[in-house]
Amino acid sequence: MRCKSKLHWSTQPQTMEYIHTTTPNSxxxxxxxxxxxxxxxxxxxxxxxxxxxxxxxxxxxxxxxxxxxxxxxxxxxxxxxxxxxxxxxxxxxxxxxxxxxxxxxxxxxxxxxxxxxxxxxxxxxxxxxxxxxxxxxxxxxxxxxxxxxxxxxxxxxxxxxxxxxxxxxxxxxxxxxxxxxxxxxxxxxxxxxxxxxxxxxxxxxxxxINTTRFQKKSDTKEIKGKYNLKEEIIVTCIGLRFDKGPHCLIKAAPLILQKVPNVKFVLVGSGNFRDYLEKLIDDQKIKDHVLMTGIVTDVTDIYNISSCVVVPSVCEEAFCFIVAEAMAMEIPVVAFDSGAIKEVVHNESQIVPKNYTLLADRVIELLSEEDDISHKKEMRNHIIENFxxxxxxxxxxxxxxxxxxxxx
Missing domain, CATH: 3.40.50.2000 (Glycogen Phosphorylase B;)
Incomplete structure (x- = not known):
């Protein structure tokens, strides 16, 4: 469910009249x-x-x-x-x-x-x-x-x-x-x-998903400048709600930083859960390694600068647009074994049990791998063919x- 818009509107919605046509179907x-x-x-x-x-x-x-x-x-x-x-x-x-x-x-x-x-x-x-x-x-x-x-x-x-x-x-x-x-x-x-x-x-x-919109862009310099990011490795989590599991990534973050110190964790979204996450970030002493963007107008920018996207959902996902969108943009995904995510991913090696330690291990392994362009193309083709x-x-x-x- 989506949260209420913070923009102010008139009380009556604008409408547009139809151009009436006829069809023998009704x-x-x-x-x-x-x-x-x-x-x-x-x-x-x-x-x-x-x-x-x-x-x-x-x-x-x-x-x-x-x-x-x-x-x-x-x-x-x-x-x-x-x-x-x-x-x-x-x-x-x-x-x-x-x-x-x-x-x-x-x-x-x-x-x-x-x-x-x-x-x-x-x-x-x-x-x-x-x-x-x-x-x-x-x-x-x-x-x-x-x-x-x-x-x-x-x-x-x-x-x-x-x-x-x-x-x-x-x-x-x-x-x-x-x-x-x-x-x-x-x-x-x-x-x-x-x-x-x-x-x-x-x-x-x-x-x-719109695979034309969700595709990799070659230039990331301007996007990184917009968010004051340098040459860090970007690990992204989208959705600041408990059921989306961003707290699991925060708990995994110190373990990841021990092996891959040059990481910036980018958390996208807003909501009441943000206060809890900010306290958890302070407790874990990783504040310098975390960027909380709030709501972004174009999430493709965030995908485009990400080294990987983490989907630590603690609920059972019905589908998971985030997984499909990231893969369409050739961004590797690490996700909890939640509901239908197995139906969306290209390879079950992208799936880990709901445990933040195992999540950290898989992210470390992924970030340590050589860049495999052909595998990334396979991910995108999988989404184009199926979703x-x-x-x-x-x-x-x-x-x-x-x-x-x-x-x-």
Whole structure:
């Protein structure tokens, strides 16, 4: 989930009217109408990340096919995301979801009544809820994408109740769902192993990234100057949240510095966890070796100056854009064995158990290796072949068409 934007906006979102076209794919009554997709995202874009690029690329595909696209965010997105969507004829609305399902039901009822979509696609929403009963009131197809990995229950009661809770919810609210898209095989498997739900309505469509944007640049001097970096070896960790595990890298840092002293650890992101990390950095006496950048506007700059990217996720990752983005830029990755990361990496030697000492050992080994250009090219080619943005967008569009033709 993305944090709230710190930029100030007017209370009403800017919208752009559609250029109406007709297509024989949607027939309501005896009148053919433009097919409409309503994407409801429980997210607030504060950067132009890979999920935002997916929405833009999907909108472009829909426009080419003569479809409409309406996107709902929980709060107004940053300007470049908004402008990119509006330029493609997308309408944007802001609805902040409630903890109360009946309130969400009423809000989405109003939106569906206004835009009359053919498909309603939920992103980052609870899958089994009363909202699915909207399918009884409208001629719509409901799709969910499950972007979430999994976390261990925080108490014995949660552990005991997790499976029956999700299982019972699925029995009550499974109605109306056409398909649940899982962004990895790991996500699909959790329904059976964690929730006891048979994945009959599920299929896997991996996330994709813009491999044109994420590619190595030859000149790094200007970028290093921007961050006051010299000739240090750069070890990067992105995401200052507990579940992303930056504290594990900080604990590993003194062990790495013993063997490779000329290292700068670059931590990207912001949030409440930063205070804890700053104290941990002081405790480890490595303050001179750490750069905390805050939120960056273009993360490709950080990848470009990195010697390696560390992904010490302590949660079970649903996919992990960071791994795919770094590899597309030919940057070696060392990651914890977390969820679907094994599905993304090129080689399982990039994976280590969730232990900061083993993490340090692997980073030291990697930094000590000779630069292998052919291996880096293999990493990029692996991402281009398996996780390009175009492939993901085309699979989603084909899914919509198959559902309308009862092929799914």
């Amino acid at each position: 027939k309501k009554g005896n009148i053919y109408q433009t097919v409409c997709l309503l994407s409801i995202c429980d997210a607030t874009p504060t950067s132009f990340g890979s999920f935002e690029e997916f929405l833009v690329a999907l909108s472009e595909k829909l426009r080419q096919e003569g479809w409409k696209h309406v996107v709902i965010f929980r709060e107004r997105p940053i300007e470049n995301v908004e402008k990119s969507l509006l330029s493609l004829g997308v309408k944007i609305k802001i609805i902040k979801p409630s903890k109360f399902g009946i309130y969400n039901f009423i809000q989405f009822y109003k939106v569906i009544k206004e835009f009359k979509p053919d498909y309603v696609h939920f992103h980052f929403y609870q899958i089994y809820s009363i909202v699915n009963y909207l399918s009884f009131l409208f001629d719509i197809k409901i799709i969910y994408t499950d972007h979430m990995g999994s976390r261990k229950p925080t108490s014995a009661i949660n552990k005991l109740m997790r499976k029956p809770y999700y299982f019972i919810c699925s029995k009550f609210f499974n109605v109306g769902i056409e398909k649940v898209v899982c962004v990895s095989e790991f996500v699909k498997s959790k329904y059976l192993t964690d929730y006891g739900i048979k994945p009959k309505k599920m299929r896997v469509i991996h996330n994709g 390009p943005l175009e492939k993901s967008v085309n699979e989603y569009f084909q899914l919509y068409k198959n559902i309308s033709q009862n092929k799914e």
